Amino acid sequence: MMNVDLRHTLHDVVDPPAGHLPVAARGMSGADDLMVGALTGRIRRRRVVRTGGRAAIGVVAAGVLVAGGMELAGREAPAPADTPIEPAINAIPLPGVDRWVPPLEDEDPTMGRWLDLGDPAPTDLLIDPGSVHIEAALDTTSTPFDATWSGYGEPMPKVAGTLTIVNGTDATFTTIVALQPGGYLVRDGVVVEAPSQVTPYSREVTLDPGESRDLTFTAELLGPMRPDAGVGMAGPGAYLIYPSVGFEDPVTGRQIEVYGAPLSFTVTGDAPRVTPEEQAAIDELVALLRDAGSADPFPACGSLLPASGSGPLDLAFDLPPDGVFGAGNQITADVEIRPTSGLRVVGSIPVRGAAIVLERNATVVGGGYADIDEMLDIDLSSGETLTLPATATLTLCSSGTPLPRGTYLATVVLRVELDEVTEPDGTRQTVPSSRVLFPQTVAVVTVE
Amino acid sequence: MADWEQVLDALVRERGAALTRYASLLTGDTRDADDLVQEALVRSFSQGRPIREVAAAEAYVRRAILTVFLDGYRRRRRWLGIRHLIVRPEVTDGPERTSPDTIDVRAALVTLRPRLRACIVLRFYDDLTVPEIAGRLRLSDGTVKRYLSDGIGALERVLGPMPDARVDITLIQDRNR
Numbered sequence A: 001m002m003n004v005d006l007r008h009t010l011h012d013v014v015d016p017p018a019g020h021l022p023v024a025a026r027g028m029s030g031a032d033d034l035m036v037g038a039l040t041g042r043i044r045r046r047r048v049v050r051t052g053g054r055a056a057i058g059v060v061a062a063g064v065l066v067a068g069g070m071e072l073a074g075r076e077a078p079a080p081a082d083t084p085i086e087p088a089i090n091a092i093p094l095p096g097v098d099r100w101v102p103p104l105e106d107e108d109p110t111m112g113r114w115l116d117l118g119d120p121a122p123t124d125l126l127i128d129p130g131s132v133h134i135e136a137a138l139d140t141t142s143t144p145f146d147a148t149w150s151g152y153g154e155p156m157p158k159v160a161g162t163l164t165i166v167n168g169t170d171a172t173f174t175t176i177v178a179l180q181p182g183g184y185l186v187r188d189g190v191v192v193e194a195p196s197q198v199t200p201y202s203r204e205v206t207l208d209p210g211e212s213r214d215l216t217f218t219a220e221l222l223g224p225m226r227p228d229a230g231v232g233m234a235g236p237g238a239y240l241i242y243p244s245v246g247f248e249d250p251v252t253g254r255q256i257e258v259y260g261a262p263l264s265f266t267v268t269g270d271a272p273r274v275t276p277e278e279q280a281a282i283d284e285l286v287a288l289l290r291d292a293g294s295a296d297p298f299p300a301c302g303s304l305l306p307a308s309g310s311g312p313l314d315l316a317f318d319l320p321p322d323g324v325f326g327a328g329n330q331i332t333a334d335v336e337i338r339p340t341s342g343l344r345v346v347g348s349i350p351v352r353g354a355a356i357v358l359e360r361n362a363t364v365v366g367g368g369y370a371d372i373d374e375m376l377d378i379d380l381s382s383g384e385t386l387t388l389p390a391t392a393t394l395t396l397c398s399s400g401t402p403l404p405r406g407t408y409l410a411t412v413v414l415r416v417e418l419d420e421v422t423e424p425d426g427t428r429q430t431v432p433s434s435r436v437l438f439p440q441t442v443a444v445v446t447v448e
Numbered sequence B: 001m002a003d004w005e006q007v008l009d010a011l012v013r014e015r016g017a018a019l020t021r022y023a024s025l026l027t028g029d030t031r032d033a034d035d036l037v038q039e040a041l042v043r044s045f046s047q048g049r050p051i052r053e054v055a056a057a058e059a060y061v062r063r064a065i066l067t068v069f070l071d072g073y074r075r076r077r078r079w080l081g082i083r084h085l086i087v088r089p090e091v092t093d094g095p096e097r098t099s100p101d102t103i104d105v106r107a108a109l110v111t112l113r114p115r116l117r118a119c120i121v122l123r124f125y126d127d128l129t130v131p132e133i134a135g136r137l138r139l140s141d142g143t144v145k146r147y148l149s150d151g152i153g154a155l156e157r158v159l160g161p162m163p164d165a166r167v168d169i170t171l172i173q174d175r176n177r
Helices: A006-014 A030-073 A276-293 B003-027 B030-046 B054-074 B079-083 B100-110 B114-124 B130-137 B141-159 B163-175
Strands: A091-093 A132-138 A158-167 A173-179 A182-187 A190-193 A200-207 A212-220 A237-248 A255-259 A263-267 A313-318 A330-339 A344-350 A354-360 A363-367 A375-380 A386-393 A406-422 A428-437 A443-447
Touching (some): A030 B030, A132 A237, A200 A212, A212 A237, A313 A354, A313 A406, A330 A354, A330 A375, A363 A406, A375 B114, A386 A406, A428 B141, B003 B030, B054 B114, B100 B141, B114 B163, B141 B163
Parallel strands (some): A354 A386
Antiparallel strands (some): A173 A237, A313 A330, A344 A406, A406 A428, A406 A443
């Protein structure tokens, strides 16, 4: 094989030696006439629009200056209309964390501490109508609050409702609703289920004085799920739910959590039932997979779910709410990725997108990447999102054997080849590393 | 006819084919290259800047070609909208008689990720320095160096050794140590 002179060859491609040019390429052609005519028309239209646009902007700007001057003359100390403000009450600042940016290296991210399982219920709620606050109501048409879960194979009941952000102040409030609205389940004064802490939601909300915005919230009636517990239904009894939402200051990136007054509901019926034989069979299977693959890197079959898969990209996904699928069927989800607050991320991801993994007892039992082939460049700045597909077949790893009837946890994973991360202050870091990212969020997948 | 219209007319007739071939180094496909060049021409001549010489216009449009190419995959946020950008099109000869070397190089370029491809073209065709490439692509110098090294490595796996390119990359890396 001869050595290729890359520089010389590239120039030959663009400007071939004269003898290699066809007659049509050496002079005028009818195609050139058509192309020039079409281009000239497009460019003329654009130039007209640009010139007209500039003139219109000038007129509007002059009008704004006049109106602004008149208004200033009549007010002593005008408050800037677009200054973000912080909620005045029932907000829990994250201690010691002024910006929610997970570190780039593989270490535990300090996310700040939100209410956690076992914590006492909030007692300092003082809903002041003159503040930015949230109001909530349970959705009476949703899955019954007096819920009975008869066992595996039935849809998992959820509490759902409407959460309203109210700006009761006299200034415009701008925030990013950073986390999916959810709720804390409290029983006997103790938090028994908490919403996911890092579910990216990222919807910017601007509220004028007195304005409000409705969002929906849901909370699954589950017992503790992570890191290695099985799926359990909240037992019968009286509960309170504190609707909550995470706000992010769009300027500083600082996050706070706000929650509203509690709503009550009850769970009736028996605790979930599953036949001892079914439970034993699944547990035995999971143990076998774990023995075979626990040393393999996540998300290989049998590998263990790592404690954290955070990185410079946040992932959110959406599976059908009932989550009941036939064994051996395929499940799909849209996955939305976006840079963690303020970052720009340059790298590549698999052409096929993200993958869904199925877990049981913190062990991968299905889904994941079979192999990785082509990669696709990505370049996402702060606030930009990319929506990807993710699929998985409900079989035991790649064996083709349908998953046994039962309930599993599903989450998405995304392999990322990172090239460069730019900090909000413009500092660029070349970060050659391959990593697997996954959200803390999980979905319940029931196989029947 | 306005000045810019005369320059546009001359540019398309004299250098249009060369611009399309340049664009095809990035796209790997003549049809996409045509679209790329037309969009770059419209963007360049719509700015209202005085462009009075064909040579200056060509440099300006070539720069716009890169911008439009990179924006093409940066700004499409739905997967279906960008998948076609990574499908490997077959390299087809234009009306020119091309040498085996040029066919091989064009085919090999198409196997690279778009950003690596852009780095290779900017370095070995446009003869830009690493900082200049980094500025165009809004990347750090270190990332550009890595892309160049990875790109040459990938091309060598298809085309065989490219000692001149290797020396070039090594010199860049030594100079920046």
